[in-house]
Amino acid sequence: MTRLILSLLALLLFSLPAWAAAPRTFLYMPADALERHDAVLRRPEVEGVQLVYSWKSLEPARGQYDFGAIDAALARLEPLGKKLVIQVQDRFFTPKARHLPDYLLTDPAYGGGLVAQVDRPGQGKPVAQGWVAAQWNPALRARYQALLAALAARFDGRVLAITLPETAADIDPRQPNAGFSCDAYVDATLDNLAAARRAFTRSRVVQYVNFWPCEWGDDHHYMSRLFAFAAANGVGLGGPDIVPGRKAQMANAYPFFNRYKGRLPLVAMAVQEPTLTYTDPKTGKPFTKDAVVEYAERYLGVDIIFWTPAAPWLRP
Numbered sequence: 001m002t003r004l005i006l007s008l009l010a011l012l013l014f015s016l017p018a019w020a021a022a023p024r025t026f027l028y029m030p031a032d033a034l035e036r037h038d039a040v041l042r043r044p045e046v047e048g049v050q051l052v053y054s055w056k057s058l059e060p061a062r063g064q065y066d067f068g069a070i071d072a073a074l075a076r077l078e079p080l081g082k083k084l085v086i087q088v089q090d091r092f093f094t095p096k097a098r099h100l101p102d103y104l105l106t107d108p109a110y111g112g113g114l115v116a117q118v119d120r121p122g123q124g125k126p127v128a129q130g131w132v133a134a135q136w137n138p139a140l141r142a143r144y145q146a147l148l149a150a151l152a153a154r155f156d157g158r159v160l161a162i163t164l165p166e167t168a169a170d171i172d173p174r175q176p177n178a179g180f181s182c183d184a185y186v187d188a189t190l191d192n193l194a195a196a197r198r199a200f201t202r203s204r205v206v207q208y209v210n211f212w213p214c215e216w217g218d219d220h221h222y223m224s225r226l227f228a229f230a231a232a233n234g235v236g237l238g239g240p241d242i243v244p245g246r247k248a249q250m251a252n253a254y255p256f257f258n259r260y261k262g263r264l265p266l267v268a269m270a271v272q273e274p275t276l277t278y279t280d281p282k283t284g285k286p287f288t289k290d291a292v293v294e295y296a297e298r299y300l301g302v303d304i305i306f307w308t309p310a311a312p313w314l315r316p
Contacts, residue, residue: 021303023296026050026085027314028270028306031057031069034076037309039316041082048083048160049073050270050306054099055090055133058147062103065150074158083160085206085268085306088151090133090144091117091165098131104140111137115177118170132169134177135192136184145195152199161204161266164189164196166240167226168211182214186222190229197235204266206236209253217251227256236266241275242305244287244295254300261301269296270306289313 027049029037034051041049051073059065070086077084092099104113114131135141151162167189171177189207196205207230212222230237237260239253246254257267271292280287289311296302307314 021297023293023302023305026083026268026304026306028052028272028308031073033309034073040309040314041077042080043314046082048085049077050085050087050163050268052087052089054092055088055144055147056099056101058088058151059101059143061101062143063146065147067151067154070151070155070159074155084158085161085163085304086151086155086159087163087165088144088147089165090135091131091169093130095129100133101143104133104143110134110140110143111178113140115171115180132171134179135188136179136181141188141192144192148192148196149199152196152201152203155203156200157202159203161206161236161268162196162200163206163208163238163268164192166208166210169213171213182212182220182222185213186220186225190226193229193235194233197233204236206238206266206268208238208240210239210241210249211252215252218256223252223256227260231260231263234265236264236268238266238268238270238302238304240270240272242269242271242292242296242300242302243275243278244280244291244299246278257300257302264301266304267300267302268304268306269300269302271308271311272306273308273310276308276310276312286312 024047025045026047027037027041029049029051031051031053040046053069057069058067073084098105098114100113104110111134113134115134116129117132118129133140135144169185171180193207209226214220215222218224243249276286278287279285280291296305
């Protein structure tokens with residue numbers, strides 16, 4: 001009887017869905033910060049790192065790709081047994097950050113390349129404008145997808161995953177934004193996601209999702225459309241912020257993560273620097289690591305948390 005009970009317990013353990021396990025610990029940082037955080041990276045609980053690469057850094061000229069920084073990251077990580085997740089950034093959050101290849105900014109075919117947006121980091125007030133690539137422009141989007149295909153040809157199966165940037169975009173209506181509409185923005189996001197999924201067949205593909213332009217509470221069915229697409233196409237989802245119970249997120253992506261627990265191949269979410277500014281309404285103090293991890297595991301079904309090295313529990 002004892003042997004039978006142990007066998008049943010073992011069967012139950014191995015049949016638990018992936019989201020029942022505690023989230024795995026990864027770091028999150030800009031591509032050029034890896035060496036600076038070497039000591040944190042070597043901690044045994046850290047399984048890998050997500051590095052953010054600007055579009056311009058990977059394609060300095062039209063069709064000319066420079067993946068040396070990714071090669072160097074893999075050369076540093078692989079001997080340590082650490083995994084790499086790459087994020088290809090097409091949006092930026094300061095006025096001077098316009099990190100698209102120059103040809104996209106100067107050739108009229110690409111509609112100016114970038115459109116101004118307002119950034120609202122953490123619990124702070126709106127700050128100076130940043131930029132988002134005009135992915136609704138078909139010519140620009142084709143170039144982004146060419147970059148994704150080139151990355152897959154080189155790194156599919158070598159990196160754990162590729163993440164596409166967050167869906168939130170606060171387009172400044174005072175600025176020119178030829179061809180923009182909320183429907184066109186969503187369609188372009190899904191088209192890029194489908195292209196990434198076709199290109200990467202061994203590495204995971206993850207779309208960051210938090211908010212959509214023009215939508216609140218899935219009133220345009222953008223959010224439900226994305227989650228249904230992800231589940232049907234073997235795409236992972238994630239986001240830039242884990243903030244337990246925050247009202248804005250609860251009116252948008254969070255309930256969908258809860259609804260889709262166990263139905264997505266990977267859920268990977270971040271605790272970035274602005275995330276640390278949020279306070280727990282129960283204590284009036286910043287959320288603790290335990291509170292974040294418990295919420296990520298139990299409500300959101302997170303498999304991987306990308307932690308900023310600035311997180312208090314990671315400091316020396």
